[in-house]
Amino acid sequence: MSGIRATRRRRQSVLRWVVVTVSMVFFAAPLAGMLDFTTKDAQGRRTAATWAKLVDVEGISRDYPDLAAGFTASVGLAVLTVVVMLVLLVPTMTWVRLRVPGLSRTVEFLCLLPLTVPAIVLVVGLTPVYSWVTYFLGESTIWLGFAYVILVLPYAYRSIDVGLRAIDVKTLSEAARSLGAGWGRVMVRVVLPNLRTAVLSAAFLAVALTLGEFTIANLFSRTNLQVAMFLLGKSDAQISVAVGLAALVFAFIVLFGLSFVGGRSHSRKENS
């Protein structure tokens, strides 16, 4: 009996390793290719020149102003997107849960809707809106953040929803209110701390998505990181690919950090 189980377990763990290896190769091969490409000079010799250029901040902003601007814009976009998304979503979702649970289906539908809308359609729909945005707020790339909020809404909604489901928001907020906390305090002192993991994962997803966004920025003719890389790719392919690789690795680290944060708070619960 136990022999059969052990065999099965061994077979499963073999299978697991095969799956992991295959997918690692699948994901790593292009990355290795990129790394290889960026560390060769014209004669095919190894050189770190491209990467040296990349870490030389002053040189970059002098020689590739678009790239520097795109990078700054993307970081700004990431911050704006995260802030607007959280300010919009956390209180709204909490409120709906507490006061109008009947609306939760509608809110869910609205938040998941962007998943079904292709970016190109979104752009067509947003164009008239953005002519107003440009009129009132100016041409800056940063205002793309509003479109990005829509883009990240489904993912952010999901993670925050999971977080809200894990706690008894109603009882906790009522307890806090009976102890003298107003709604603002309830949000900041009780709801947010208990949604920490959910909020972090929503924020990480938003950052990863924002840094990798190309279509909308390109169609609106704004220069974010990806658009800058694309433009650069035409003139200096090596530095463009190096930036692409760096961005990918950064996104991996972010997502890895995310699973680490989620996993840690989980294990804290289980240790009890």
Place this chain on the structure above:
Amino acid sequence: MTRGVAVQLTDLRRTYSGVNALDGLTLHLEPGELVALLGPSGCGKTTALRCLAGLEDPDSGRVEVGGKDLTKVSTNKRDMGMVFQAYSLFPHLTARQNVEFGLQLRKQGSEQRRRRSAEMLELVGLSAHVDKYAHQMSGGQQQRVALARALAIEPQVLLLDEPLSALDAKVRTQLRDEIRRIQLEVGTTTLFVTHDQEEALAIADRVGVMRSGKLLQLAAPQELYSRPADDFVADFVGLTNRVVGTSRGTTAEALGASLPLLPGSATEGTVTVLIRPEHLTVTQDAQGSAVVISSSFLGAQGRVVVSPGEDLQQVLVQVPSAAVADFAPGDRVTLRPVGAPALAVARG
């Protein structure tokens, strides 16, 4: 030490999409008193408590605490300590931080907070667990912390909504007695909602029985038990037998005897007389008209189920536990009321 204030709920009404959760509830709590609200599920106990806490707005009616009208005041300004049925400790805070939460909102200094929280946690017997998180404590311990947290802010009124119903029987009775001890010690006016009659009778100064959003009777436990205002209260609090009888004004004939009637009884005609199991006796009697159906031993006492004959309803009689063995199913017996005052209601 805080001394309690009076609480007055006047003609509270609250409707939920057609359901009258509160249907003109009027309730008065004396300063420092513990009143238990008792009633079947869905009778509006929680709604009453939430209206007092400000978590629910009544459609009409008034909430006054210490002579001040609080009807329009929001929860966080009402100064009430609450303990909920669901575990409600803030999961990201330790027991001590939970207790200090309300003190922090009241801008108390850290030294003062620490002293107060230590004092409160000692009061509920948890001095050894101050740095534990909710998930590291048992249900009973969590409710103790919740009680300490509610009392730490020296609330005007303490509100408890079935705080013990998630706990097992032994912890429940223990914590119930402790709540009473603490309440007497701090003297806070307290409203305790429960559907467990034993719990209500055991710890309350007065018990209010509710039904369909109305208060039927508010009285001290003994009075509620011995002088129920109507048959619903009599049925709900303790066990009661329904026996057919004839009312003669202040007395009634039932089971071949004459019983004094309680005020509020039906004064004429055929009535249902409500008799407690301990107000009946059974004796072995070969010529008796009643027959034993079953007998059971319940530890401190025993119970015999008897059919009085003449196709009357079966009745329950309380007997000393030593006597249980004397009654076997099928035995002929005589059934007699001991003559305690009973309630008679018109047969409907």
